[in-house]
């Protein structure tokens with residue numbers, strides 16, 4: 001396995017050991033174009049509240065990214081809509097300037113927003129993202145949704161295949177090393193693969209114990225694509241400031257597995273993803289939990305343990321933008337009662 005830049009920190013090892021910093025060598029997955037993707041990424045979406053998208057204050061996120069690099073994270077997941085690209089880029093650039101890593105050591109994923117789906121808009125959108133990050137290229141550019149929107153958020157009729165041509169353009173011009181999609185359903189992914197000139201390397205979807213995504217994982221494997229799993233902790237953690245129904249951090253089945261490996265239940269859920277060939281994208285801005293979440297590469301679940309966790313599946317999504325459900329390319333099941341949608345309405349258990 002190639003070094004990931006932890007080794008370039010080895011000269012500092014005694015200092016790091018003294019300050020209690022560990023650096024985990026994260027394994028890498030080979031993509032269908034031969035490039036390598038680190039098997040876990042740091043999620044950098046800070047969520048939303050009444051004021052809209054939550055923003056980093058006092059460079060908190062840039063510092064988190066620098067700490068994350070110190071402890072071994074080499075893959076960062078951001079998006080134009082998260083408004084975190086600037087600080088993700090800043091944290092990475094500072095670590096490159098310090099000589100701790102090179103640009104080749106890190107894998108940066110960002111995403112095209114829905115209002116820039118026309119083919120000619122795609123290179124401009126990616127250049128805007130790159131300018132914010134202060135980088136020359138991204139390792140992976142994803143179409144965030146198959147849904148095109150006009151500037152005023154009315155539905156646009158741009159076909160996602162037109163958008164894909166724009167993603168192919170940015171890969172050909174070198175602005176993105178690889179391209180892929182997010183929030184596509186299986187039929188949409190099949191159509192994309194059939195009509196694409198460049199095959200996507202990855203699909204990013206919601207994956208956690210209540211949304212196990214077996215069909216997409218199986219299909220992606222058959223096409224040599226990587227699945228990236230967002231919101232990996234599912235109901236284990238608070239979402240939108242609330243605790244939702246579903247397995248919690250003290251769920252007995254998870255606790256039993258965690259005790260066997262001397263790990264925590266969040267670590268078991270992340271390892272469950274790794275063992276199902278999913279690249280988890282846990283978000284944390286807390287140093288203790290950053291370390292906990294990356295410390296999952298020294299154990300492996302048994303098949304029966306994976307299946308036990310699979311049994312929590314009940315098709316619950318936390319990202320359910322039903323306000324788009326009449327769009328022709330809405331990827332998810334439509335719901336009859338949007339008032340029951342936890343994504344839109346804060347519901348107490």
Ligand SMILES: NC(=O)c1ccc[n+]([C@@H]2O[C@H](COP(=O)([O-])OP(=O)(O)OC[C@H]3O[C@@H](n4cnc5c(N)ncnc54)[C@H](OP(=O)(O)O)[C@@H]3O)[C@@H](O)[C@H]2O)c1
Nearest residue numbers: 043044045230231232233237266281282283284285286289
């Ligand atoms: N493609 C898409 O449409 C899409 C949609 C949603 C998310 N994503 C990506 O996926 C990433 C992760 O998803 P997410 O942020 O929704 O959910 P998540 O990573 O499942 O959960 C994040 C929450 O878990 C807490 N947490 C982290 N580690 C923990 C641990 N070990 N123990 C207990 N709590 C822990 C975090 O708090 P602290 O920060 O305080 O630790 C935070 O409140 C996003 O940041 C984004 O990059 C993509």
